[in-house]
Structures are given as C-alpha cells and as structure tokens.
Amino acid sequence: MFYASFRSPIGRNEITFFNTKEERDAWVNFQDSFSAMDKEAKDFMFPRRALSTEYARRRIRRALHKKIVPDTFNDNQNWWILGGVA
Numbered sequence: 586m587f588y589a590s591f592r593s594p595i596g597r598n599e600i601t602f603f604n605t606k607e608e609r610d611a612w613v614n615f616q617d618s619f620s621a622m623d624k625e626a627k628d629f630m631f632p633r634r635a636l637s638t639e640y641a642r643r644r645i646r647r648a649l650h651k652k653i654v655p656d657t658f659n660d661n662q663n664w665w666i667l668g669g670v671a
Contacts, residue, residue: 588641589613592632600641600665601656608661609635619658 587609590596603609611617613633620630645651649669656662 586638586641588636588638589633590636590641592634595631596634598667600636600644600667601662602641602665603662612659612662617659617662 586602586604587606588600588602589609589612590600601612603612608617612620613635615630615633644667645665648665648667651668652666654664654666656664
C-alpha cells in the first residue's frame with residue numbers, strides 16, 4: 586500500500602491509500618481523475634502530501650476508532666477515517 590493525506594491540519598484524521606506508488610503520486614500531484622476535471626484544481630483544493638508507510642501505519646494503529654470508506658470521485662482510492670488517537 587502507498588499512503589497520502591491532505592496537509593495539516595486537514596489531513597490529521599484522514600489517510601488515503603492506493604495499490605501503486607504511481608496512483609498515489611498522481612493524487613498527490615493533482616493528476617487523479619477528479620482533479621483532471623479542472624485544470625486549476627491545484628489552485629483551490631487543499632494541498633496534498635505523500636506519507637511514508639511507517640508513519641501511516643503508526644497513525645492507523647494508534648487510532649481508537651477507524652473505518653475504511655471508498656473515495657467519492659476516484660475508483661482506485663479508499664480512505665482510513667481515524668478518530669481519537671491513543
């Protein structure tokens with residue numbers, strides 16, 4: 586798995602994950618299918634960042650409540666929604 590999130594503070598409780606590094610990097614660089622609908626997506630969307638596997642797994646492990654949900658716009662993307670970090 587390859588992980589990413591929005592930059593702080595928005596991305597603190599949401600981590601998205603992909604099967605390939607290419608998919609993750611495309612999302613981080615606003616080249617995913619949703620961002621491609623608008624050439625100026627970078628100008629109005631929240632900044633994004635890649636996460637290391639170790640950091641993402643540690644955040645997920647420490648969350649008291651967690652749930653996986655599919656992304657609304659990108660078929661190849663899912664999100665860990667995290668609540669309450671121990």
